[in-house]
Amino acid sequence: MAENKNTQLMEKIVSLAKRRGFIFQSSEIYGGINGFWDYGPYGARMKRAVEQLWWREMVETRDNVEGLDSTIICHPKVWKASGHLDQFSDEMCDCRECKARHRVDQMENPEVCPNCGSKDLTEPREFNLMMKTFVGPVFDEDHAAYLRAETCQPIFVDFHNVRVAARQKLPFGIAQIGKAFRNEINPRNFTFRSREFTQMEMEFFCDEAEGMEWYEYWKGQRIKYYREKLGFTDDFMKIHDHEKLAHYAKAALDIEVKFPFGWGELEGVHHRGTWDMSRHQEFSGQDMQYMDHDNKRKVMPTVIETSVGLDRTILALLCNAYDEDTAETQKEGKATDVRTVLRFPALVAPVQIAVLPLSKKLSESAKELYNDLNRHFRSEFDVTGSIGKRYRRQDEIGTPFCITYDFESAEDNSVTVRHRDSMQQERVNVTQLRSYIEERIGY
Ligand code: ATP
Secondary structure, three states, X not given: OHHHHHHHHHHHHHHHHHHOOOEEEXXXXXXXXXXXXXXXXXXXXXXXXXXXXXXXXXXXXXXXXXXXXXXXXXXXXXXXXXXXXXXXXXXXXXXXXXXXEEEHXXXXXXXXXXXXXXXXXXXXXXXXXXXXXXXXXXXXXXXEEEEOOOOOHHHHHOHHHHHHHHOOOOOEEEEEEEEEEOXXXXXXXXXXXXXXXXXXXXXXXEOHHHHHHHHHHHHHHHHHHHHHOOOOOOOOEEEEEOOOOOOOOOEEEEEEEEEOOEEEEEEEEEEEEOHHHHHHHHHHOOOOOEEEOOXXXXXXXXXXXXXXXXXXXXXXXXXXXXXXXXXXXXXXXXXXXXXXXXXXXXXXXXXXXXXXXXXXXXXXXXXXXXHHHHOOOOEEEOOOOOHHHHHHHHHHHOOOEEEXXXXXXXXXXXXXXXXXXXXXXXXXXXXHHHHHHHHHHOO
């Protein structure tokens, strides 16, 4: 029963995301391509907003974190050093009956095809997840290259360039936002597991002795960000400490959220020890150590990583925000009407303010107000349909504030602000409007 309800909820979210222009299947007119997604007008706005928020929180407000924007294709040795070329693989098997391909670790019973029930399966084989391409006109192994599978490796590789250019000393971090590619065997759960996605990663370099202290610090910072900026409460988000660690790791945890299809990883916080920098030293032959002039010694930097998917963040926000209410709707008239509402935090809502003139006759003055507000907030102007319909349209895309410009507005220089969640209305003077909204968005 509950599973059914959750499947239905997920279907509603996917359908709303398509209908209202958040997320569509890539190349839809050609039948789509599995594991690839496009962001429509509201999705693109929201992605930008979350990206900017993360960048502001992790880079711009900190003196000890620098930004980087590296290439997607790196020297293939980078992926040798990182272990991706040799180890970044899943065991998989094919069903000879229905031709479906499965990840062995995800099969409940690895002897039976979960798709058709056949027992005629191939032996499990290693499948490398790196996407391969060729650089230059010759398509042979000497010219093979790979699309990055994570954004952090170029950060390790560029460590000295960034450090010298930014005149940073240990401890300090480098952050990057960008595309990553994984040839996932089984893309599923909407955008949760895609083949092309965006990561937001920060690698913090410190002395080995301070590693655990920084790990705890970044864990705290990231939890605070989800609680305070994205509005995730403890029933939606949990911490999963890893018991089984990679051989080089000192500590690791996942921040998981409750998707309709179950708990899923949103972000990883990892204490990676000196593994990454030592590997790049070994494979490049360059000295990746840091010269600690104060104590006259060289140290191999220890790395604390925070790594989150932007697409999974958008999906988490959509799932956490989706709601349907009937009781509240009665306040605005129709008792039987079910209101679909996305309760996004105002900080990341694709539209923060909708300016709605009560009548077409008021369009000109209302448009002036809209132009003014649009310089400070993500805004939209809508004049078509009844005011009730326009409110519903905005509720459905999660607009926290609707501003109605009515016949009195020109006289008293005031407008009505209607709040998405409570549906309460307040009269606010136009001169106060900007600070009124800013205060409520929580900039
Ligand atoms: P999973 O176990 O779900 O495959 P992972 O542990 O391999 O994930 P990491 O390599 O730690 O993931 O990547 C960091 C973050 O990047 C993840 O927490 C997730 O938000 C995002 N991410 C990883 N793989 C994908 C994917 N295929 N599609 C969308 N986002 C992804």
